[in-house]
Amino acid sequence: ETGVTQTPRHLVMGMTNKKSLKCEQHLGHNAMYWYKQSAKKPLELMFVYSLEERVENNSVPSRFSPECPNSSHLFLHLHTLQPEDSALYLCASSRGQGFNEQFFGPGTRLTVL
Amino acid sequence: GESVGLHLPTLSVQEGDNSIINCAYSNSASDYFIWYKQESGKGPQFIIDIRSNMDKRQGQRVTVLLNKTVKHLSLQIAATQPGDSAVYFCAEISNTNAGKSTFGDGTTLTVKP
Numbered sequence: 001e002t003g004v005t006q007t008p009r010h011l012v013m014g015m016t017n018k019k020s021l022k023c024e025q026h027l028g029h030n031a032m033y034w035y036k037q038s039a040k041k042p043l044e045l046m047f048v049y050s051l052e053e054r055v056e057n058n059s060v061p062s063r064f065s066p067e068c069p070n071s072s073h074l075f076l077h078l079h080t081l082q083p084e085d086s087a088l089y090l091c092a093s094s095r096g097q098g099f100n101e102q103f104f105g106p107g108t109r110l111t112v113l
Numbered sequence: 114g115e116s117v118g119l120h121l122p123t124l125s126v127q128e129g130d131n132s133i134i135n136c137a138y139s140n141s142a143s144d145y146f147i148w149y150k151q152e153s154g155k156g157p158q159f160i161i162d163i164r165s166n167m168d169k170r171q172g173q174r175v176t177v178l179l180n181k182t183v184k185h186l187s188l189q190i191a192a193t194q195p196g197d198s199a200v201y202f203c204a205e206i207s208n209t210n211a212g213k214s215t216f217g218d219g220t221t222l223t224v225k226p
Contacts, residue, residue, distance in 0.1 A: 002156065002158065004156070040122070040218075041218070042202070042215075042216045042217060042218050042219070043157075043202075043216040045213065045214070048213075056213070090156050090157070092156070100145050100147060100162065100206050100214070101147065101159050101162065102157075102159075102214065103159075104156030104157045104158065105156050106154065106155050106156050107155075107156050
């Protein structure tokens with residue numbers, strides 16, 4: 001148990017659906033991250049939030065929309081996704097943006113039909 | 114057993130043997146390195162870290178070696194156990210890049226009983 005939870009653990013959606021991924025950290029951390037993990041590819045950083053402010057948007061398509069209402073919660077809103085967006089989406093947190101060790105949640109396995 | 118080369122994705126070892134997992138990193142200015150372990154169905158988990166001003170760091174059954182001359186990082190696991198079976202990947206962090214982590218491809222370690 002890393003102190004970072006993600007829901008749902010599995011999600012299947014059609015290309016016209018709208019869904020949201022949720023991440024919650026119970027560690028008192030100030031920075032939160034979204035990563036995409038595809039088969040046989042390195043982790044891809046998508047978004048970074050520090051103290052609820054977005055500090056990084058790594059050229060992610062607008063069909064992915066993050067939201068950080070407070071330092072404990074992070075959402076990833078999904079709409080009109082493509083089949084190539086199917087992947088494991090990982091949330092992570094760290095004490096601050098400058099702290100190196102990140103604590104990861106178990107991920108949401110997303111399948112886009 | 115040892116993984117060699119930049120892109121060898123798998124390593125199979127006998128239980129009780131020592132394992133060596135290698136990683137070539139890209140940024141000579143990276144300040145900090147982390148090895149993560151990712152078990153099936155889970156998010157990555159911190160194993161051990163090393164700063165760029167060190168060349169060796171030991172933990173419990175694990176040792177990380179850093180060779181800055183050739184930009185090479187290795188993770189040594191002593192007396193490998195079935196519970197060590199997982200994907201292992203390295204991350205490099207540069208303070209000049211806002212502390213962003215860049216992750217390697219990962220090596221799948223399988224421990225045979």
